[in-house]
Amino acid sequence: MDVQPVVVGIDGSSTSRDALVWAVHEARLRGAPLHVIHACPHPTYDPVFAGGFCLPPIVLEEEETDVALDCAGDLVRETAPEVPVETWACRGTATSVLLDQAQDGAGLVVVGSRGLGAAGALFLGSVSARVAARSTVPVVVVPPGTEHTTAGPxxxxxxxxxxxxxxxxxxxxxxxxxxxxxxxxxxxxxxxxxxxxxxxxxxxxxxxxxxxxxxxxxxxxxxxxxxxxxxxxxxxxxxxxxxxxxxxxxxxxxxxxxxxxxxxxxxxxxxxxxxxxxxxxxxxxxxxxxxxxx
Structure with missing residues (x-):
């Protein structure tokens, strides 16, 4: 029987990096693969600029996302090379993306407690509470600076x-x-x-x-x-x-x-x-x- 993956959301902040490191160790503990997810908000319309709408710089956003995911993959392989890892970006809000991942067969979802995304959107904070409240699988919220340990109760x-x-x-x-x-x-x-x-x-x-x-x-x-x-x-x-x-x-x-x-x-x-x-x-x-x- 396949082990359900551990899913972790990242946004380029130091808080999400702490959550990623914790998730790596947790995946190794469970003998599970790790799925690293970056949420990319859909283009939004702004009536103040561009005659009624303004699209964000998609190319720049994609470049930042690629860098964030590449760095995350490198960190996972350096920390626990035995943990299978997949990284990808998904269109949508952080909450909807992580909840979709939960419904798609995740065994655990990991998020940082707060953080401002590299693309300039709030990824965690209120997101962590919403995901924890609505997820169909267990959610772990990791505060900044948390180290993974199995020593305590x-x-x-x-x-x-x-x-x-x-x-x-x-x-x-x-x-x-x-x-x-x-x-x-x-x-x-x-x-x-x-x-x-x-x-x-x-x-x-x-x-x-x-x-x-x-x-x-x-x-x-x-x-x-x-x-x-x-x-x-x-x-x-x-x-x-x-x-x-x-x-x-x-x-x-x-x-x-x-x-x-x-x-x-x-x-x-x-x-x-x-x-x-x-x-x-x-x-x-x-x-x-x-x-x-x-």
Whole structure:
């Protein structure tokens, strides 16, 4: 059976170069080919110039794209010559191009967290969030300066939703291939009862939230252990916001953080909605986003 390729989007920025280097090492880890993609926006019309329209310099754009792809291919071959690599340019927006690649059989899509493209168009940043939210396959968002490592644990935020279960399954696979521990994190935030105290919730209410978080993370641990009986699985129940809880457990040592794409949780609310976007925004290491159908 053919191994699904790792797809990485580049735009000539240093941020996309960091994503490319990370993707090279990830492809080698998975024994997968690497597809390097550069998105070329369609010509646009500008009513201010040229009597109603103005086409960008296509020849120059193509030359810049060729240089970017050639440099990317050289970097891949220098870093991991055993990784099969293909490079090509695709017409369309970065979001649409990468989503098309995901639908065409990619196993993983890798993007940088932000960056201004060499052709002068915004490639990443908002693009990374859109691709992560809509991709049918897992997406890894790589912050600037990230180095690929398998030494740290894989950290998964859980909340009991189907998207969370998908994240647990993906996290278990990633931990197994890395030979790393799997850290499962459930956050709970107890609302204060202003009729009792403006600051401290009743003890029984706090206990109920803790017990529910423990049930959720316990079920997630059983799911992970069923997928990998030899996995080292650790569970964490943290009082506070999910973003803070994940950051606390991940620290600076996690090799990967895995999140479900979205969903209203049993514990504290949206997982990718606001929480995942906050994690992506503040992450200092790679973050994988998965969907329930994964």
């Amino acid at each position: 894989v950290v998964v935020g859980v909340d009991g939703t189907p998207h969370s279960t998908a994240a647990v399954r993906a996290g278990a696979r990633e931990a197994a291939v890395r030979g790393a521990p799997l850290e499962l994190v459930a956050a709970h935030l107890v609302p204060a009862d202003l009729l009792v105290s403006p600051l401290t919730p009743p003890v029984d209410l706090r206990s109920a939230y803790v017990e529910r978080a423990e049930r959720v993370v316990g079920e997630a641990a059983r799911t992970a252990r069923a997928l990998g009986p030899h996995l080292e699985v650790r569970t964490h129940v943290v009082e506070g916001l999910p973003t803070d809880a994940i950051a606390q457990v991940a620290g600076s040592t996690a090799s990967l953080v895995v999140l479900g794409s979205r969903g209203h949780g049993l514990l504290t609310g949206p997982v990718l909605g606001s929480v995942s976007q906050s994690v992506l925004h503040h992450a200092t290491g790679p973050v994988m986003v998965v969907h329930a159908q994964d």
